[in-house]
Each structure stands twice: as C-alpha cells, then as structure tokens.
Amino acid sequence: MKKLLLAAIALLGTYTATGQKTIEGVTVEKNITVAGQELDLNGAGLREKLWYNLYVGALYVNTKSRDGNALVKADKAMAITLDITDEVVTQEKMKTSVEDGFGDSCTSKERKAIQSEINEFIGFFSQPIVKGDHFEIAYIPGKGTLVSKNAKYIGTIKGLQFKKGLFGIWLGNDPVDEDLKEGMLNG
Template sequence: MKPFQAIGSILTLCSAVFFSGNAAAVELAGVRLDDSVRVANQDLRLNGAGIRSKLIFKVYVVGLYLPEKKTSAADVIAVAGARRVSIVMLREVTSDEFAKAFTTGIEQNTDAAERATLAPSMAKFNAMFASVAQLKEGDALQLDWVPATGMTVQLNGKRILEPLADAAFYNAVLRIWIGNKPVDDKLKRRLLAEQ
C-alpha cells in the first residue's frame, strides 16, 4: 500500500469512528430528539430536525424519522416502511390554531382533486384536534405511518387518533414540511438533512 493510500484509509476509518460515535441525540431549544426510534418493530433514524418559528416565536421542534437517510421530498414520500414525524411544543397553542395550521399546510401542497380524495381522512384528523383543548409547552406529538395499519397519532404517549389507512393523507401531512410550498424553507432543508 502506498503512503497516500494508507493515510486515506486511516482518515476514512477515523471519520467512521468519529461519526458513529456522534450519532447521539440532537438537542434544539432544550428539546432532545433521539437519534433513533422504533416504530412497528422497525428501527428508524433521525433524518433531520429543526425549529418551526412564526414571526419571532419558536412554536415547536420537529424531527423526521426514516428507515434510512433521504435528502429529497420525493424519496421521503416513496419510503415503503414506517415513518415518524415527532413534534415537541415550545409554546402553548390552541388545538384550533394547530388544526388550522395543518389544514393550511395540506391545502398549499395539494390540488383540488387531491383534496377531494383526502376529505374523509382530513375530517377525522380535524375531529382529533377537536378532542384536545390545547397543546401545552413540552407536549410531544408523534405522527406515525405504520405499514399495514395506517397513520396513528399519539399525544404524550397516548393514542388520540384511530389508524387512518390512507397513505396519500400521511404523505400530504409530510408535505406540510417538505412539499413544494413548505411551511418554512429552512426547516424543509433541515428535515431533508441538507443543512
């Protein structure tokens, strides 16, 4: 082995050790997101994370978990396995405000025909928010896609939505953050591990 090849091999090995050792939790605004979670007996890795801000207020921390790293929205939407969006609130928000934000995000990233097909799932999703008076600082919301079951939602570990077996709706929810008109461009780049 030539000297430069040996140095290259050593550097590659050192980087692998360094990065695998640093594959720990991410902390944003005092919120810790685990590097990996288990959904439906499948290990998911944190693809990216960021803070959703509105005007000058930090609203929530969000993390996207996938079976393997993806850097494009199309690749995230195409994932066949389990997926998770993890949200931790940084301030108090009424469930009505939160539901309106979700509805607006979905409407901005779907056309009229798609919205018509998503309407039954959207109605159930909005009814879920109606069952929760408000989201308080520190509340944790998990939106999971579970293959063969559907979309489930948990608030602080308690299921608040019966499974919605509508993959198109889950993908519409994902597009709130990673679609063509995301709620925040910088947040989209962070969730897709571009930044």
C-alpha cells in the same frame, strides 16, 4: 490506569452525546421505535413564525434521504415528531395550520379525495395543546398513519394518499417552513 479509564469514559460520553441533538431545549433522539420498527433520525429543525419558536420537528426513517418528494411518495415506515415549544400553539391554531398545510400540500383534487381523512386527523386535536406536548405521527405500510400525543395513542388513519398529503406539509414543494424542511432533510 485511572487516567486511561477516565479517558475511555470521556470518549464514551462524547459518543453518546453526539447521538442526540438539542434544539430549543428539546432533546431529539437519534432513533425511535414505532410499531416494532426502529427508525433513525434523518434530521430535525425548528418551526418558526414571526418571532415565535413554535415547535421542534424531527423526521425518522429507515433509509436516510435528502429528497423530500421521494419521502412524501414512499410507501415506507417513517415518522415525524413535533415538540411544542411555545404557548402560542393552541389546539385551534393547530387545526387551522393543518387545514392550511393540506391546502399547500395537495392539489384540490387530491385534497377532495382525502377530505374525510383530513377531518378525522384534525379531530385528533380535540384536547388542549400546551408547551411541552409531544406528538408522534408515524406512517407504517399496511397500517396507516398512527398518531400519539405524549406517548398516548390517539388513532390511525389508513391510506398512503393521506400520508402523502400529511407528510407533504413538512417535506413537499410548498412546506410549512423551508428551514424546518431543510433541517429534517439535512440532518
């Protein structure tokens, strides 16, 4: 009976462990709740540049998909989390990366239409960024894109067009990192 109980506990432990991923020391949860909506992990990966492992990015959705363009365009709840894994990521570098990301994600006409929202979003990175910081960027239809840092709400930016440009940074045709995009889309 004791062996059966231990086997059952071991099996339960295995099930729980497979519900999460660990990437570069970051535990990626199998689901998160944003504004009362539970979202499931679609996939996760590591953002690398040169020999630096910058952050772990994870994509959460309510309907799993491998189609980045469909997810970018969708007016559905979803979230991207970013866990900073290297001290080379600073607030100034984050601001520059966001600017560059929107340049790659949007046409010049699209970017011009949401430039004030982009500026507002960049303003969310006014505090120092350090290794271990956790950002959550969640889109909720009818509310907008909610941003938090280390579980502290920073602000909301309204509009589906802004969400499309922002999520296109990671999931669009010219993503910031192809391997990260693949990880987010392929589990």
